[in-house]
Amino acid sequence: MAASLDHLAQLLQATLDARHHRKAETALKEEAKKPKYSLSLLNIVATDAQPSNIRLAAALAFKNFIRHNYVDEEGNYKLPLDEVATIKQELVGLMISSPSTIQTQLGEAISIIADSDFWERWDTLTQDLVSRLSTTDPKVTNGVLEVAHSIFARWRPLFSSNALNIEVNHVVNTFGDSFIQMLGVADQQIEANRTNEKALKGWLETMSLLTRIFFDLSCQDLPPIIETNLQPITVVLHKYLSYANPLFDDEEDEATPIEVLKSDICDALHLYVTKYDDDFGGYVQEFTSNVWNVLSSVGPQKRYDVLVSKALNFLTAVASVHGHAQIFNNEEILGTIVEKVILPNVTLRESDIELFEDEPIEFIRRDLEGSDTDSRRKAATDFLRKLLDDFESLVTQVVSKYINHYLETGKTDWKAKDTAVYLFLAIAAKGAVTAAQGVKTVNSFVNVIDFFQQHIAADLVATGGEPIPKVDAIKFLYNFRSQLSKEQWGGAIYPLIQNLASPNYVVYTYAATTLERVLFLTDDQGQHILSRADIQLYAKDLLQHLFALVEKDTSAAKLQENEFLMRCIMRVLIVIKDGVLECGIDNILDHLINITNVIKENPSNPRFYYFHFEAIGAIVRYCSNVPQVNLLSRLWAPFTYILNEDVTEFVPYVFQIFTQLLDLNKSGSIPGDFKALIDAVLAPGPWETRGNIPPLAKFIAAIIPKATEEIVKENKLEPILSIFQSLLNGKKTDQNAFDILESVICSFPASVLESYFGTILTLIFTKLQQSPSDSYKTRVASFYHLVSARSGQAGLGADYFIKHAETIQSGVFTPFYLQVIIPTTREFARPSDRKLAVISYSKTLVDSKAFAERYMKGWGFTCNALLELLKNPPKVSAGAGDEILNEADVDDIGFGIGFTPLSTCKRPPRDEFPEITDVQQWVRDFLKASDQAHNGLVTKYASERLTDEAKAVLAPYLT
Secondary structure (H helix, E strand, O other): OHHHHHHHHHHHHHHOOOOOHHHHHHHHHHHOOOOOHHHHHHHHHHOOOOOHHHHHHHHHHHHHHHHHHOEOOOOOEOOOHHHHHHHHHHHHHHHHHOOHHHHHHHHHHHHHHHHHHOOHHHOOHHHHHHHHOOOOOHHHHHHHHHHHHHHHHHHOOOOOOHHHHHHHHHHHHHHHHHHHHHHHHHHHHHHHOOOOHHHHHHHHHHHHHHHHHHHHHHOOOOOHHHHHOHHHHHHHHHHHHOOOOHHHOOOOOOOOHHHHHHHHHHHHHHHHHHHOHHHHHHHHHHHHHHHHHHHHHOOOOHHHHHHHHHHHHHHHHHHHOHHHHHHHOOHHHHHHHHHHHHHHHHOOOHHHHHHHHHOHHHHHHHHHOOOOOOOHHHHHHHHHHHHHHHOHHHHHHHHHHHHHHHHHHOOOOHHHHHHHHHHHHHHHEEEEEEOOOEEEEEOOOOOHHHHHHHHHHHHHHOOOOOHHHHHHHHHHHHHOHHHOOHHHHHHHHHHHHHHHHOOOHHHHHHHHHHHHHHHHOEOOOOOEOOOHHHHHHHHHHHHHHHHHHHOOOOOHHHHOOOHHHHHHHHHHHHHHHHHHHHHOHHHHHHHHHHHHHHHOOOOOOHHHHHHHHHHHHHHHHHHOOOOOOOHHHHHHHHHHHHHHOOOOOOHHHHHHHHHHHHHHOOOOOOOOOOHHHHHHHHOOHHHHOHHHHHHHHHHHHHHHHHOHHHHHHOOOHHHHHHHHHHHHHOOOOHHHHHHHHHHHHHHOOHHHHHHHHHHHHHHHHHHHOOOOOHHHHHHHHHHHHHHHHOOHHHOOOHHHHHHHHHHHOOOOHHHHHHHHHHHHHHOOOOHHHHHHHHHHHHHHHHHOHHHHHOOHHHHHHHHHHHHHHHOOOOOOOOOOOOOOOOOOOOOHHHOOOOOOOOHHHOOOOOOOOOOOOOHHHHHHHHHHHHHHHOOOHHHHHHHHHOOHHHHHHHHHHHO
8 A cells, every 4th residue: 555655656746757757647547447546535634744845645535536527417425325425434534634735635625525415415514513613723714714714605696595594503503602602712813922923923823713604694594693793793894894914014914813804804794794794784874884994994905906806896896785875875975985985095005016927917907807805996886886877977977077187197107097098987987897798888977088289199099108198098999999980990000900019018018909900890781890891901911920929939838838929810710701811821820839749748827728729710711611721631740649638628629620621621521531530530539638529529520421331331430329328327428428419310321220229219218217408408309300301311310210210118208208208309599409309290291100190189280399499490591701709708717617619610500401491482492393293192191180270380381
């Protein structure tokens, strides 16, 4: 055991080395298949003799292992029960005794386990935590409270339900009394250790954790024990909002335990003023005064940033409750608010300027995206805008005085002008500032265009001088991009592009991101404000310049640092479409492939490489069939390297682009070297990573029609159907299963499918009996119609389906058709599905012997269902083309767990009958011709099996 632990520790250490991490991670995957791997990791975490970085790596590996291997989609344990029991027995104690960095990872692991097991399969946990609380040792108590908070915090975003209420009540009943007692203990210990810095820090952290748990316990409903003790709890909250201690006075940058505690109190107050105003309303005035005093007493140091933000969020919540908002409805009070709270928190500080100069990408993310939710500027802006909602005229009047003052001062002081511009941005925008459109609604008391022309336009075109005024000018365009007309943008676009040549990182990045958002912008009719024609003239130089900026530093980390530049490259390529041929496509591909080759060694910025693959996808989408550009041969080497080396982050993107290349290839055979990939995608390995499943399924679906002969000849249909079966059994993968199945049905003749079809139906019917989702029923109905519509030469049809269904169980087709197919088809939303159903129903009426002779009522039901669909005949657009491409709103949290689709590689819905363009006319011609060919049989069935009303609706289709 010791030897294997040493080996495991060595592998964990190797994962920390950029040169060896990928091989080490592959080796760890093999270790993870061995028995008791999770316990071996916990052993390493618990070994004090191991270096702290290896213990931390073991904790992280344990958390990730638990996330993927603890339970299956149904909640059943994937680990042996004795291993589960040991984990639960050891984990809490180990977390409590571990250093804080390790505590965080183990706490998250406990939270993952709690997701499936708490509280019913782990009903001893809360009592176990209570029993471990210490009234004398803050380290032990804080470990317990960290575990408790990591479990209870899961409730915060959840919608109320009976099961959730039972869980919360279980916790409150077990934990509530101890929670109230510990508030008193922590308060006493803070007093007793006023001059003992180490102990005081520990007990202040205890009070912070208790405040977070106060939020957790109250996030769904107000528990009786808190309602009963609300008054004494508010006394404690008041006390610590005003608490000060000179022991922490010297800190400049890091928030001390006092600021952290006050921030947590403001979070809790925010919840209570928003959710429990009936119970809490009487305390609001005093707490508002308290929080105001906090804001008035803190300085500009970074240690107060989160506290200021949380305090302002509380005031914003107060201003959101109509009864409390009137506190602010007074010119003098608003003037004080602007002067004492808004101005100090929107004015640039030295630390902001240092960030601008030393960490420009971080400055951009905080300022441009609002990605730093605890920024003072954002919180102050949100508060001001909330006041603006209720008192638009008064707030505008008060703030405008300050704007004018700072504009005047700004003639000689650029920092003052920055404040003026920021204040204007804050009051000019109404409602949410959206990522797609910027500011949609403007304060009726200001004129955005006039302000730009008078005070800002000169900074956009100025050369030299301070960079921040130029950033403000570009940001103004970025925010108010929807307010400028196409003509106004015609004048602004060239100066904006010129700013890409700035030597300043922030200036050229703002210029790139503003250009990208303007190219994305559409009018109310969905047309781009700036079209391909508006940008084509600049496109070649623009792309070359953007690539030069991206590739300025060739180390993997620096090259992929700036996702805003890559997003702009992507957008230009999407807008100019095949205009990229005029920009030197080979050169552009050289850049993209070079970037791929650099970042594949160490992917570190998910946003960057997402936009990077969208850029490649755009070229594939619009240039695949240009003979002089052999995209497959250019992309093959870098992409197969990614697959062979299993660069996990990139594999899903590679398969999406390969699928697009296959879909756009018009030949009926497998192009290039794709045949070599068939065996690779049929192996189990790639399917073990969840994010690979959707693109792998689509890739198989795309390659099947081009490789039918090889698949039959080399007996590969069975492995393909095994993958279908495996995906069908998963809750989250059944849609991917149907992607493969539909391709199989459309690609192989009935004679090849014959021996498999009964098993396919058995699998589908079995899942139908297990409370299936609506999306599952939709895919089943669509699959039925696909088979039913492929009668005639394809050899399938309704009778083929019925024959195999009835072999499984006699009489099974009738309830299936009446309870699943007809009602589900009625709910079809996609035109392609509705078109398929029209064709299927029409062919059933004509071609099905079973419906003609056995299911006579069913014939009538089918005809009625067809006529219902024809009331609003489906029109299917012709595939990918000029539609607006909306890329994903990329959230880093989802990477590695989920799957991020590329919008440039989006597959249009299948249209198996593209030759049928006018569905209504096709039904008319088909039914009429069939009726004549069968000597009036359709007319005869209609007269016997339909109501008079239905006959009248059908008549035009037969005469």
